[in-house]
Amino acid sequence: MAVRRSASGVAGARAGKKAAGRGIAAIAALAGMTVLAAMALPLCILVLAGLIPTMVAALLDRYRAKYLTRTVGAMNAAGLAPLVLQLSTHGLGMAETTRLLSSPFNWLMMYGGAAIGWALFLAMPTLARTIVDLRADQLQRQLKARADELVQEWGEEVTGRSAPRR
């Protein structure tokens, strides 16, 4: 009983650490955004507006490893990256930010990237299921074939189910 209590205590401590880690990451992100807003407000506005799908994904993500956030975030960031580059080459001004955000194409690029990420996340499990099933079937066939070989080579006695040898 003491051992079980101790084990559950260890698991709880680990969960607590992870939750604390996530909290620290959120605080770090918030702090980063605050610093970014203080230093380059136009860039901060662009990033915040562009990463809304990622933030939504982060809120909906059920995985501890945050696979949905990573997938959507990566593609979303890939769509945002050219705009950030364009803004930085034009001096990080508010006017340029307004211009970029007023272009539907730019929104399409940022949110399209996020959509592709979301689509990837939705499609991959089906593909993975097919792969896993194929691999399991193949392994089962191989094992059964080998078992048949053993029976053919050594007889039913090898299974241990037939009468003992004479």
Next chain:
Amino acid sequence: MVQAVQREGQAGEGRVVTLAGHFEIHVDQPLAELWSPHAGAYAAIDREMPAAGLFTLVCDPQMPPRIEVLEALRGMRFDAMLVPLAWGIVEWPLAARRCFAIVYDRPMGGAAAPGPDRPGPVPEDELVRTLLPPLVSSLGQFFAAGATHRAIRVGNIFFRDAARRFPMLGDCCSTPPAVAQPVLYETVESGLANPWGRGDGAAADDLYALGVAIVLLLLGRNPVAELPEDRLLLEKMSRGSYAAIVGSERLSPTMIEPVRGLLTDDARDRWSIQDLELWLHGRRLSPRQPALPRRATRAFEFNGESHFTARALAQAFTRKPASVPQALKSPELETWLQRSLGDAERSKLVAAALSETAEAGAVGGEDLLAARAAIALDPAAPIRYKGISVGVGAFGPALAGAFRGHLSLSAVAEAIVARLPAFWFSAQPGLRPEQTPLLKTFERMRLLLEDRRPGFGPERVVYETNPTLHCLSPLIEAQYVLDPADVLRAMEAVLEQRPAEEPQIDRHLAGFLGARFKLAAVEWFDEIGSADPGRRALGTLKLLAKLQSASGPRAVRHTAARLARQLPATLERFRNRARRKQLLEELPRLAEKGSLTELLALVDGAAERQRDNLGFSAAGQEWARIERELANLRVDGPRRPERATLLGAQMASGVAMLLAWAMALGLIVAVA
């Protein structure tokens, strides 16, 4: 040692069989006057000394010859006795089988009598001066060699020379001891035994027979020829041998002395060979009065008959065993033994017989009780049980006779198992030192008889107790195999002639090899007795292969081929199917070589078996691992979608990261 077998040839005057390389036996020249009761006589010639007149006795295969006596007489010469010159096994065309043959010097004067037990009268003077001295002298030498003749009868006395001056005793080796002797020539004790149960006996038995022969030679006829043998035996028991045989016939006072001395029923009082020699040299003693058995003052009534002597009552007990328990339990018998017969010792032994039988339980019941009571009443007599009557030293020949149908095999075996010989020894006045090994032998025989496995039982005991009995296995009986080294040759010869025959170790062959082939392992006999054909065939192969490696012959193709037909069942022991098939294909090739040892190495090689066992063990472990993995797969089935979802998420994350980095890289390259 039995000399090498010789094969039949063809001489100018008829068929010739050669023995020991230089003795020619003329198959088509039988010699009727030298015929023995159980051996045919044929003319023979020594190629190295053609002038020497010889003849051969070809023994009845039913009768095991006394090879131990032949060996004892090897190289010895007696003036008045047929001495074997050579002996061995021959292919005998008249019987279409192999037989045992003994070559002797041919008595040129023919038989002493025109027919058995019907001699012409011999004058007393001629008997005493011419006939008896050489006979007695030779008998003395014969006894000194440790042998007994056990075939002294007028029909077996011959003359060495054509002038019929030099007598000689005939063959004594072609049959078991005393088997061919009429009851007339046997002592009361030996006469009570079945012919096969008489045994080697002692010199005193030969001297008794000589005494009878003297009477018949003197009278020129058998004075009791009209008397049936059982009646003669009763006469001997009640009146004494001298009175029973000589009766009212007249013998000269000179001859009465040796005849009385030799026909004395008590062996301890009987004349010895020295007494006879002294008498022949002129020493005269007053004739001994026959010591008749102790007679009771009143009769004991048993089964409606009156008996005055313990011996007669014992004989009656063995004839009517069903009435014995009642007689023994009644107080009259004890009273009769102690008061009328005055023999307290008999009374004690009868009580011992009763208590021993009660201790042994009801198995055999009244027959055993009758046998023990008969021993108690007549300790000198043979052991009598369920119709058999066997001297304590003759259980070996009795078993041999039993296997030939002359006695009840079960009765002989039961007598030993029931320890009747031990009771017989306990009933004797004193155990002589030379009887101790015999007692141990009986105990060993009993243990062997109780073991019913092949290689044991009566079939083993008969060869243990008859070292010169040939193998009676139906497969090779006609081959007259005396030596285990000859078994494979005989088997090969039989199988060559009989394509349908299978080489099998039957109980006789197993017993024969168990007794005489000391390299045979007990577990092989267990395998031979197995109900599993594979184990049986393997046991047979192991035994025969050991025989081949020990004594050849190097190739026995027919035996190997037939055994190879039985061996597929043996190969079932190999669990690797491919190896089994390969071995099956190799069998005929090895069988063709005729090497049983190679066949055995193929089907029972230790390395091969170990490899097979290790392989099987590894295969079993692999099978178990596969089973576990398949079970895991089955258990994993319901969890697979969940795992696939996780994997999909991981894959999506990975692909997205990859794409993002690629685009970032492309962007950097474009800007640069």
